[in-house]
Amino acid sequence: MELRHLRYFQVVAQELNVTRAAERLHMAQPPLSRQIRQLEEEVGVALFDRIGRGLRLTEAGRFLLEQTTQLTQRLEETIAGTRRIGREEKRWFGIGFVPSVLYGVLPELIRELRESDRGQQVEVGLAEMITVEQIEALKAGRIDLGFGRIALNDPAIRQQVVMAEPLVAALPARLPAPRRKALTPQALAARPFILYPARPRPSYADHLLSLFRAQGLQLRVVQEANELQTALGLVAAGIGITLVPASIQRLHRDDVRYCPIDAPGFVSPVIMSYREGDTSPFLARAVDWVMQRRQ
Secondary structure, three states: OOHHHHHHHHHHHHHOOHHHHHHHHOOOHHHHHHHHHHHHHHHOOOOEEEEOOEEEEOHHHHHHHHHHHHHHHHHHHHHHHHHHHHOOOOEEEEEEEOHHHHHOOHHHHHHHHHHHOOOOOEEEEEEEOOHHHHHHHHHHOOOOEEEEOOOOOOOOEEEEEEEEEEEEEEEEOOOOOOOOOOEOHHHHHOOEEEEOOOOOOOOHHHHHHHHHHHOOOOOEEEEEOOOHHHHHHHHHOOOOEEEEEHHHHHOOOOOEEEEEEOOOOOEEEEEEEEEOOOOOHHHHHHHHHHHHHOO
16 A cells, blocks of 8 residues: 555545546546555455445545544654754654653653753654653654653663652542542452553553552452543543552542552652663753752
8 A cells, every 4th residue: 555545545535526536636537546446455345335426435434534634644744844854944852751741740841842942943742652662662763752650671771760659549539438548459459440551561550560469469450441541531430440640630530539549669650761872962951851850
């Protein structure tokens, strides 16, 4: 499959008429029809239903349109950024992050970098990814700095703990408040638990499991979720409870109650990762700002 197939498909899907789509694309109708047939043959399903002289997207076609529109928009943004960097209008500095750090140090760092780069023309890009993905992205050069929740041993990557953030239990707000102000690990393990992220692993989920194993306890996992917000939504629905970093309490939800945990060591570190030997002055300034901020 080539990029042009997706572009042709998107225009045809918008027009639902091959003649009008061909006019927009400045090409003849027969070659465009052949390109669409080739795309359908490659994906192995029909993308359009032919109705008289018009077209209608199939369910598969609607799904492909939604997904490829996001891909091509992101590609266009990437190409535009590449051109700016290539013309030396801007340098690129990528930051990978797990969603939970958006409620802590990361927003302040982003503001600091954007305010301080006005004379240096550095483009700060953000990418949501778990720690394992950050390590691979750092080694591949796709990002320059990562903020995750687990420590990983890789000689190519340097990691520094920014802070050890207390964990709190997220409970459905509609249930009566616990009698104890703080819940014990034993009390938490007795409740149905929502574990996140489900994949890829290792991740924050494995950190939580290890905390309970250290107490001789095993969680009763009834549901797994890939996203923090999904996990909190399932908590609100009464499916179970989960544990989140304390900074998440800044995300005010009327349907979720947060409760402290009565146990030492129930914390989640915020870990900053970057390439070993990276001498970028912009990276050095970012790392120095974060380490000073934690003091």
